[in-house]
Amino acid sequence: MNILITGAAGQLGRALLATAPEGVHVSYVDRTDCDLTDPRAVRELVRHVSPDIVINAAAFTAVDAAESDEAAASAVNTEAVATLVAEHQGKLVHVSTDFVFDGTSSRAYRPDDPRNPLSAYGRTKAAGEDALRPGDLLVRTSWIHSAGGANFVRTMLRLMREREELAVVADQIGAPTWAPGLARTIWGLLDKNACGTFHHSDAGVASWYDFAVAIQEEALALGLLKRAIAIRPIATADYPTPATRPAFSLLDCSATRALLQDGDVHWRVNLRRMLEEEAQFG
Known part of the structure; x- marks a missing residue:
């Protein structure tokens, strides 16, 4: 089977390559190899590679920047998806986000729940979902992290080394996701010839504050941090951002786990694995 992976330089792209x-x-290509917003470039790429399946791991993920440049976010998150669908006749695997939901649910969001994005990023990702065909595969995820990537975990590590105290939002609830675990789920769904919409995140529930506290505890145990600092929980209102984020965006992954017949791995276990890999970078 011939697979083309876009966004290969990102966290998920690298994990997909490592777990193939x-x-x-x-x-595989990244944005320096092929401009997915250029239909002619996409057409030439598909013609040259002739893939059976395309896994689209490319995305505009700068959530706040999308508020001031929604057109740029749409070019990658919406229009490039439509171009891939138009130029590639086989299955497209597309990765989307918990930000397509508005956070008002009282339970974890199921794959078929109504979407109501609150931000430009969420709107462009939802529109990208709408470009897919019935035979394509959509996988939504949340709070991705991996060793060496640009993510919340590594940002927290840097700030914990630089500061004496951190204030972290405690009223946005979801679940972290280790990129290699997401990659294995995508490969597993392809092995099952799955189509339609599936969710994947690590098991458990967390706020960003919970996540930050766990990062410090695990990093101290591994010697990635020399000393503990105070971490203070704050409300979203105390940390205003250009983009509105859902207050609750936990994803219901039960259908995914049932199809793949694999067990849930708690986010803290995968955080430890990620930090163990991070420690190897020295």
Whole structure:
């Protein structure tokens, strides 16, 4: 089977390459190799690679920047998806976000729950979902992190080294996701020839404050931090941002776990794995 992965330089793209099953031939590009917002470039890429399946891990993920430049976010998150659908006749695997939901649910969001994005980023990702065909595969996820990537975990580590105290939002609830675990789920869904919408995040529930506290505890245990600092919980209203974020965006992953017949791995276990890898970078 011939697979093309876009966004190969990102956290998920790298994880997909590292976890690719035996017997799968993988071609990959990042934004320096192919401008997905250029239909001619996409057409030439698909013609050259002739993939059976395209896994689209490319995305405009600067949530706050999207508020002032929604057109740029739309070019990657919406229009590029439509171009891939138009130029590639086989299955497209597309990765989306918990930000397509408005955070008003009293339970974890199921794949078929109504969407109501609150931000430009969420709107462009929802529109990208709408470009997919019935035979395509949509995987929504949340709060991605991996060793060496640009993410909340590594930002917290840097700030914990630089500061004596941190204030972290405690009233936005969801679940972290380790990129290699997400990648394995995507490969597993492809092995099952799945189509439609599935959710994947690590098991458990957290606020950003909970996540930050766990990062410090695990990093101290691994020697990534020399000393503990005070971490103070604050409300979203105390940390205004250009983009409105959902207050509750936990994803219901039960259908994914049932299809793949694999167990849930708690986010703290995967955080420890990520930090163990981070420690190897020295």
